[in-house]
Amino acid sequence: MRTLQGTPGSPGVAVAPAWIFSRAALDLPEEPVEDPDAEVERLRDSAEQVAADLDARAAKAEGELAEVLEAQAMMARDPEMIDVAAEAVRKERTPAARAVVDAGETYAEALQSSESEYMAARASDVRDVCARIARRLVGADDTFSQMSQRSVVVAHELPPADVGELNRDLVAGIATAQGSRTSHTAIVARALGIPAVVGLGEVEVDPTDEIAVDGDSGQIFVQPDEKTRSEIEGRAARAEDRRRHLIERAASLEGDTRTRDGHRIEVAVNVATEVELKAGLEAGAEGVGLFRTELLYLDRTNAPSRAEQSEAVRSLLGLLDGKRLVIRTFDFGADKPVPFLNLPSEENPAMGVRGVRLARDQPELLDDQLAAIADAASSGDRIAIMAPMVATAEEARWFVERVERAEMEAEVGVMLEVPAAIFMAEEIAEVCDFLSIGTNDLTQYLFAADRQNGRLGSFQDHFAPALLRAVKTVCDAADGRAWVGVCGEAAADPLWAMVAAGLGVEELSMGPEAVLEMRVSLSESTMHGCRAAADAALQASDAGGARRAAEDALG
């Protein structure tokens, strides 16, 4: 058994045979070809088939993915690249599969050395296209539709063209060498409930290997021993049981989520993409509590056009069909650099010019985003807009005024994640329709503990009484002035959510995978019990104590 450590990409566990998706796994033929003309013919046919397949996928895709696929189809038909490969076949008698991979590599290397991030990203598109042509030439599998049994997909990275085709019934788990928690593969895997480990560095496995994936710890086990195997299988079976049980308990749920004693608590979903929204709605989400708009900006060398931004909002509104969409205006800056802004680097980006601070610095960027949202809205849509990183009542007033100038019907709010804003929550609530507590950043700033620093992980416990008291302060200050929501990771934990409801939180927004369980848990609780749990947890002196106190109070 070999154990490899990566990053947890999507929770859950699975064990199944490997299904290798990678160029490295391609066995490129070496033998010189006998009939070069026939081989060139095969090359052209295969390239055209790949191009046609990519065109077909592009037609079904939307937005940026569609553009990537269209460009990839053109790459497969690229006359110069095909000529370079054909020449190698004719002159060196190189097999077409090898010739096309080699030809692509010369372009990929040139692109990769470009200073532009965008060009470097195109290098992997080129490699992906050439690998597709080569796979077709050697008759190797290249899409999940050819997968014959339930497997763990092992890849260097999953090209965007394929992530969209993941099928929960066939793909038991995913293990990739590249990627992070926020990469496309991880987002889609979480939305679909497929366990995934990403960023493994290297994954060298044989097609005959069995792979166990632990998406909770971020480990994979190649050829797991009996003990590991049965442990993983046991956890997978328990998770499946829980899921089935949950679906049974959820069967009686109808409409809005209410406690047994009739208090409404809105269960919403956090999204950056349509895939997540679809998954959330399927689980019964009552709206979107956090739409992260950064995906539209990151890795871009130009600002997204107003039409493009508007289209992204409109596609979500279409799916929501009158349910509320809470849009967070762009939350980036030195911490998440965007190429087209050319922002100066900062010593301490987490505390630097980001979120609403960047919006004040470059108001035209915010106005453009607000105009795009206004364009997307039509009657019957419920839109709410909030600003990230607000620290003062004055900033909140500035933001509200900016939204008012965009002339649209929308609720206006701010994210509470800066400690100073907690103490000014009353004044901020006076000018806003709602306050949304971002527990991840708030915890980081409350404890002055970098959330990316693993050695400070213990500070990120959402049951910390300091965080609970901050939530109480906000709820008390907002009472009668604005509604309060929570959209950090804490909101996905049912026990924490009950404590928050007891403190006065009216809306909880979480990843799509947590929605169903949350609706069931809240529906089986009482507001009376939630308040008792909140009172008990507030008295505790540490996170462990607060958790136990809440559990005890709820019996």
Added chain:
Amino acid sequence: MPEQEVTLDNEVGLHARPAAVFAKKAASFDCDIKLVKDGNEANAKSIMSVLKLDVTKGDAVTIRAEGDGAEEALSDLVELVGSL
């Protein structure tokens, strides 16, 4: 041989979609078409070749056409670059 210099004035240069649009248009003509930047020549009908040229905003490039319909190809492509 007809040729003309144009300056890329759009935000992205010939990076993203514009490269695909440009190469597609070039491929619709029978004549040979080259795109030249800083002495480096690219086959205008090849998206990979065009991308490799790394044309960004403000870059001056020369479009060169040779063969049947070269004049028409040149004027169409210059117009296209202006509208990107």
